[in-house]
Amino acid sequence: MSIKKASTIQDVANKAKVSIKTVSRVINNEPNVSLETVKKVETAIDLLDYQPNAFAQSLARSKPKIISLIYDTPSPNYISHIMEGVLAYCYKVDYEVIIHPLRFNEVGLMRSAEKFIKKSRLAGLIVTPPYSDNVEFIKLIESFDLPKVLISSGLNISEEDSIKTNDREVSMQMTDYLISNGHKRIAFIKGHPTHLCINDRFKGYQDAMNRAGIEIDNSIVENGLNSLSSGEQCAERLLSLKERPTAIFSSNDEMAAGVIKVAYRNGLNIPSDLSVVGFDDSPMTAMITPPLTTVKQPLDAIGEKSAEKLIDKLENKELVRESVINSNIIYRDSVKKIN
Amino acid sequence: MSIKKASTIQDVANKAKVSIKTVSRVINNEPNVSLETVKKVETAIDLLDYQPNAFAQSLARSKPKIISLIYDTPSPNYISHIMEGVLAYCYKVDYEVIIHPLRFNEVGLMRSAEKFIKKSRLAGLIVTPPYSDNVEFIKLIESFDLPKVLISSGLNISEEDSIKTNDREVSMQMTDYLISNGHKRIAFIKGHPTHLCINDRFKGYQDAMNRAGIEIDNSIVENGLNSLSSGEQCAERLLSLKERPTAIFSSNDEMAAGVIKVAYRNGLNIPSDLSVVGFDDSPMTAMITPPLTTVKQPLDAIGEKSAEKLIDKLENKELVRESVINSNIIYRDSVKKIN
DNA sequence: GACGATTCTGACAACGCTGTCTTTAGATAA
DNA sequence: TTATCTAAAGACAGCGTTGTCAGAATCGTC
Incomplete structure (x- = not known):
């Protein structure tokens, strides 16, 4: 099989005989493109199986479509389900996710967190416990003016910035x-x-x-x-x-x-x-x-809702999303009636 | 607290009174920079707490320092430990990792895998079971000429491309x-x-x-x-x-x-x-x-070794790394001697 | 038929960095 | 001294995209 090369916006523009800017418009659903042009461009995109390069987009955009999930590693089960939900939602709305474990007990935790934030150019952060309980960490995020969603924070956080369980x-x-x-x-x-x-x-x-x-x-x-x-x-x-x-x-x-x-x-x-x-x-x-x-x-749902809330905020959708997600009792066999 | 803004290579260059290219040389340990200049630049970097923007680097570099970990989601425990190891190693050598779950039973699996590869501009891939057993998927990777490491593949894969357990x-x-x-x-x-x-x-x-x-x-x-x-x-x-x-x-x-x-x-x-x-x-x-x-x-070790092997390959280090990682029996209480 | 208003399209800079090539300055040789 | 070389530094294009602005085409109106 011959080696494939990902095509660029320029390739699409050439094939559709329009400017790259017009292709960009179509990709991003911007207004003021004639139906006819949209068709042409879409055909070219299909033909070339074009996928915009996510990092070039991030670089060029004022708000990159990249968020990060911050966690410690106490429980694989917890975090992997949350992650699952986050990834699923982000995939749908075409955001990239960077997963970032941070060692809670590490010396220089704040330093390394700060480094991470700087090098990755994030649009926003989803934070799980124990970091969502960590005042210093939250201050750090705020000092970068980064939109955030804190999961199950015990702190007194505005509803807008948090997802809680009952x-x-x-x-x-x-x-x-x-x-x-x-x-x-x-x-x-x-x-x-x-x-x-x-x-x-x-x-x-x-x-x-x-x-x-x-x-x-x-x-x-x-x-x-x-x-x-x-x-x-x-x-x-x-x-x-x-x-x-x-x-x-x-x-x-x-x-x-x-x-x-x-x-x-x-x-x-x-x-x-x-x-x-x-x-x-x-x-x-x-x-x-x-x-x-x-x-x-419902950890998957928590992850998903967190991502949804964060991204809605990033895109200035003013929807107020429910911030409390309900857990349920699973009745099994470890309880017996006594008298 | 005032809002921080990540500094760029230009800021560093200005502060050190050198060109951005020189700063780039220092960051990447390139030769032909005088010791004196290195000092100046490093001071400026420290002062500004500069972190290179990973995505700009990827865009500019011929081989970006980004790899991805591909997995299905059968067992949270398995994947989160592998991930742990991969992230730990990549963090050390300054690579970014994109985590990518793929639904094994999904229709259009290959399509969505291909899309992912195209949009992310990866340098290489770490693949876990069941994908490491999937011939079609491996062919896809090869069609992009992407370096890879397959974990626990049951296929007949060259030692160079795989990490196995005993x-x-x-x-x-x-x-x-x-x-x-x-x-x-x-x-x-x-x-x-x-x-x-x-x-x-x-x-x-x-x-x-x-x-x-x-x-x-x-x-x-x-x-x-x-x-x-x-x-x-x-x-x-x-x-x-x-x-x-x-x-x-x-x-x-x-x-x-x-x-x-x-x-x-x-x-x-x-x-x-x-x-x-x-x-x-x-x-x-x-x-x-x-x-x-x-x-x-030793899942963490498997993840770590996989990342190490992949990155060594990417950087053309010709080290032959051990490809088999040994598991151990954990003796507990579920076996009894009989006669 | 001329005019402004509106819709559509494209040229070009910018994002932050690296790769290539060129320039500069200092060292060495003749 | 001058020519030659080399180490060090810089200028500039390019990576693939978006944002800004300007220009072209179309429309409706008088």
Whole structure:
């Protein structure tokens, strides 16, 4: 097979016998091109299978069509679904995406973030936790006057710049569900303190408990660190209490998995001896025994909405997009009714 | 805070009182610049915190410093670790990476792949399964004369263009391990037939069985489809056999998780009634009960090596890099000695 | 038929950089 | 001294596109 060479706007212009500017007009749906000319140009584009060079466009445009997704790397599952959604939307509207992992604990984090922003000439940024909780980072973005969308930020960010989930509300529902199954002594394992948004999950738990008139016993509220082993540690303490909880609500699945491991180790059956619920619906939750009742965040949708919101802003569409995306409880087999 | 504006090569040139070309020379470590001038320019660069605009560079250069990572989206864990490695290496050597998911089952896959290649002006491609097994796709790449590195391709690709893992060998070791634990009736669950590389795992099983002089009973070799549910189905059949296997080797962890679920459902304990091993060391394997003995591929390293190999090729470094990366067995608690 | 208004089209600079070629200045040789 | 060479630096075009502005064609109006 002969070697293909991508054709340029000039090639198209030659073939259609118009100027390159006219081709540019057609590509970008600019007004004031006669129907006839549009046809000619489109035919030429088809014939040559022309694709505009994205980087030349970025260079020439005042606002390049390139955005970036910023993340740390805590959970592959989380970020890859968000990314999926972002890429899908951007692909549709013909934006390029640059994926940029940043090491949260790195020295000189801000420096390297700044370097990245400078060299890439971005139109805007989508920021995931934990960066969306990081005041310094957000200031950096603002100092470049870069449009942004922050995902699940625990900070007090204007609705225009953020996409949130209803963590608090759904945590409340989950707690209600536990209560409606007869549980009163419900332990809670909090998440990592730097993940602000995860705190909302605790608030939802408080809401439900308060509403149900059950006093929260702080001896069964644990401070977890999001990891499996941290879940195990919390569970060790919780399960060695003389007055054991009948249910444990963990702010994420990984810690819930730790709880389940410890429960088994202590000869406890789930759900008959202990009900456990998690949060996130990470892939393993369906695989462990018993399958875990948990909360599913529609991550793809979150990614997609974030991209949509950012790009709408970039193009000055004044649509006010919904900023809260609802999660759902996935009912599986880790909760049992007691009396 | 005032709004920052990224500085350009011109700004640096002005500040250092040299021409932009000289600045360019310094940035790219070109020869024939006096030490004194280099100093001046570097000072100016520091002062202005200058970062070359990556896209302008790409446009101007004959070989842009941009590569792409091509993948489908079967497993978030797999791809995000590979990506991690690729990004890390590229970051070091100052290459940009464009991430590009492609839908394997989409109509017009080749069309959209071709479009992507044309619009992005890439220097080279890193291709993961299943695309690295796809002849048509590889031909497409070759028709553009694009340098490439194929990860875990089951095709007969020159060593220069591929990074492989020792799946076959380590599968043999795993089977040996089972045999050395007294197992003779060892079932095998194959992976999805389009994933060529996964077939090597079966070959390794065959190798070990043959060498140990154990005849392979085809009634306990199942054709799986990589998914949890497919693992469950295979396990249903396997465990309902009158002469049950004492161990099951699944070509991936997800199917192994399915096996474990079915085993529990049938009142079988693992590992005392049945040993199970998997492949991939996906995150959940440590969380299920019992923790699964499996094979860990060093995915980050694979990504990194792929990027290194591709970029070495792009820069005509003639180093022959090792093309096989070794996986290791992770011994956990899902295997028990029998007699 | 002449006029301005409107629609369409094209020339050309600009985006920020690299590649090629030329110029300059200093060193070396005759 | 002058010619010759070489290292260092710069001028300028070009990468593939968009933005600005000016020009040409068409239209409606009086």
